[in-house]
Every structure is written in C-alpha cells, then in structure tokens.
Amino acid sequence: MRPQLENPDLAIGDIMDIWPATIPVFLRHRMLCVGCLIRPFHSLSDACAEYGLDEETFLRALREAVQDDDPSAPRPT
Template sequence: MVTITKDTIIGDILDIAPETAPAFLEIGMHCLGCPASRNETVEQACQVHDESVDDLVKKLNELIEANRK
C-alpha cells in the first residue's frame, strides 16, 4: 500500500489514486491538470491554499485505504 506524506507529489498521488481528486477539489485545488500543480508537494499546495497539510494527508490516506478494500 502507498502512504501519502506531506512531501508526496500531487501528480504522483493522482496517477496512483485518481479517487483522491475530489479531496483536492474540496479545498480549492481546482487546477489539478495544470503542470505546475501536479509537480507540487501536498505541503506546498496546502500552503498556497491555506489548508492544514496534516488534515489533507489523513484524508488522502483514508480515501486510498477505503478504495483498496
């Protein structure tokens, strides 16, 4: 199983777990297809969008785990 951290690249997350896209969209990260955003870490994106990196990392890992069962 893959574990997402604050240093994981958003593009990598979307490639291995596309079901996580709604979690990014919910917090205002609407340009997921943009080359710049796909190369950001989760932490960098959360800083730009003034969101909690810990909360998003937790949610992403929960989504991935739920979809692997």
C-alpha cells in the first residue's frame, strides 16, 4: 500500500521516489531538494519551512501534479 502524500512524516526523498511527477513542482519553486543529500531525512514541513513556503499551498501543488500524472487518482473535494 502506498503512503499518503499528506503524511507529515514522509520524507522528501520518498515523495519524489513514489511520485516522480512531483519533481517539477520542487523545481518550479526553486527548491534544491531534487539533488539534496538530506532529502531522505527532511519532511515536507521541514522543506516548506526552510524555503518559506506555505505548506498547504505547496501540498496542493504536489497533489495536482500527482493527479495530472494519474488520471485515476481521486480528486480533492
């Protein structure tokens, strides 16, 4: 069973490995997480705090990327 994208403890590295479609979202926000050696240890909360991003807004962008990549994925309400 796949972990949930919304899991606050899920590491950035896991997010990118499980949902590669999220990588462009990190790049669009000029985040260096894609090549970072710490990505297996940083959570989404950690990265958003580090880059001064609103976590809910960024999570929404990640969800959209995942859904665009998988049309069978449930849509948020």
